């Protein structure tokens with residue numbers, strides 16, 4: 001028997017969201033964020049301040065990020081509750097430095113904001129389908145790779161772009177192969193509002 005007719009359909013898919021926030025970021029703000037005190041973070045550098053969006057000098061950026069989160073909640077998640085930023089920080093990846101594999105705990109949606117000019121090449125963000133130890137590593141052949149079976153997918157960020165993605169998604173950043181620092185902001189978000197049903201004893205007000 002030779003089976004030539006079959007059908008494959010998606011059951012679920014994982015989104016990522018991208019939009020330009022160029023209009024909300026001034027040259028002064030870029031220089032201001034670059035001047036933050038930075039601390040060592042495994043390989044790269046992370047700002048000492050972990051609530052940078054609360055800085056009054058970054059109010060226009062905070063507002064634009066909130067607008068993106070409002071669109072994501074309504075249009076991508078399809079929910080009426082509100083997403084809000086819990087922590088926000090800046091990062092610097094010096095030449096040859098990337099960002100280790102990780103995911104974000106106690107967060108529903110996470111994001112990156114490429115507030116400054118990205119170096120070339122920009123260092124891609126690599127998303128990993130697997131969130132735990134892989135007992136069996138069964139990767140598809142190169143010419144059979146598709147959205148259903150790929151173990152990894154990559155996103156090349158653009159200057160001034162915001163990227164939003166589910167916080168449980170494992171990701172890493174490629175080493176910076178340019179001779180300039182790669183600047184970015186990262187943040188976590190949680191949800192505000194009412195969940196569940198009172199009579200169903202699943203009611204939760206956040």
Ligand SMILES: [Fe+2]
Pocket residue numbers: 102103104110171186
């Ligand atoms: Fe991250």
